[in-house]
Amino acid sequence: MNNVNQLSVREKMERMNRYYTLTEFYSFLKRIALKGLWLTLFFVGSILLIDNFIVDIDQLLTLFVENSNAILVLIVFYISETFLGLLPPEVFIAWTSKMSSPWVMLFIIATLSYGGGITAYLIGRRLRKIPIIHDRIKFHIAKHLINLRKWGGFLVVVGAMLPIPHSIISMSSGFIDFKFKHYLLWALFRYLRFFIFGLVIFRML
DSSP states (O other), X not given: OHHHHHHHHHHHHHHHHHHXXXXXXXXXXXXXXXXXXXXXXXXXXXXXXXXXXXXXXXXXXXXXXXXXXXHHHHHHHHXXXXXXXXXXXXXXXXXXXXXXXXXXXXXXXXXXXXHHHHHHHHHHHHHXXXXXXXXXXXXXXXXXXXXXXXXXHHHHHHHHHSSSOHHHHHHHHHHTTOOHHHHHHXXXXXXXXXXXXXXXXHXXX
């Protein structure tokens, strides 16, 4: 009986592998991962160049933390993570590095990012029920809708971890009525991204 179950699991894995190969998921993942690597290297390189030749980033961040309204910064970040993700999360991670409790603040912005994704999901769910804008939204996020229907939760993970706007993937998930409980589970990888970038940025600054 165990051998039958093991064979069944192995067959399912093989079928999944064939499916993701045929639908070019692995090629897509490779492209996005390489893009993420280059963007990370660019970000790190830019910090090093600016810090060494233009301005002391450590001092600049400390000054910004001392003179900024933390609540306002967090609100701006939440809005960004809900609508299109226009502001890079790495900038906010760097901001948290100079806080008195950087890891606590990192957890807070990771939670805001996760919450922003949930809000985007709910917005997408609502928009699909409004005929006058349904087709327009569908046109603008068509590529993400197609990929979500092909790859489901795996694309939510990619959006949470790699440089695809997390809010757009979240909104697309709501738009196609992707199961909410599954979305919540897969989107938890957003915390992992913030933790990894926190480790890198905190060591640099």
